[in-house]
Amino acid sequence: MTTRLTQELKRFLILFVYLWVLLGLFVLNQDLIERSAGNVFVFQGFAILNALILAKVMLAAEYVDVARWLQRLPVAATIAFEAVLCTALFMTVHVIERVLVGLFHGSTLAAGIPSFGGGGLAGTVIVGAIIFVSLLPFFTFKHVARAIGPDRLRAILFQRRNPTHPASE
Incomplete structure (x- = not known):
């Protein structure tokens, strides 16, 4: 049980980090666009929150085996x-x-x-x-x-x- 929990946690963390980097880059791109328009806006919180949620959803979809x-x-x-x-x-x-x-x-x-x-x-x-x-x-x-x-x-x-x-x- 502990080994399976550890494996699932590792998979979740790998997914989370991958998605956080991906979504974080989108936020940085949006920041560049906002700065060019004279606005100052950087909020990585949405990237982190979305990465957490989407990593869990991706793991659930994998268990359902949609493919x-x-x-x-x-x-x-x-x-x-x-x-x-x-x-x-x-x-x-x-x-x-x-x-x-x-x-x-x-x-x-x-x-x-x-x-x-x-x-x-x-x-x-x-x-x-x-x-x-x-x-x-x-x-x-x-x-x-x-x-x-x-x-x-x-x-x-x-x-x-x-x-x-x-x-x-």
Whole structure:
């Protein structure tokens, strides 16, 4: 029981850190945009809170195994599906978050709905593409680790290579 709890906590922390970095970069980008407009706004709290929530949701989605119907297809299809699903989830959570913050501050429901990438369909598609591409490495590493084993992946990525031994390349 303790080993499983430790493993789940490690998975959650890895997910959280990955998402915090990803979402934190979006906040920093927004900060640059706000500064260019003469505003000063940096708030990493939303990135941290969203990373915590989305990491838990991603773990729950993994247990539900929403991609199980893709098992007969190449792993690349599962990776792409999971990245698309999480992209949609992240964008939906962002809309809900902004609407709730707007309502909390007394705005109307419509005023709280955020615009992605400057607004319109093009901005939404661009932001969705950025999130999708940012999630691909995470899901790729997850599936590669399942295929070759997490210990082997860790060894490949973090152990020193022996340049005189051809098998280490």
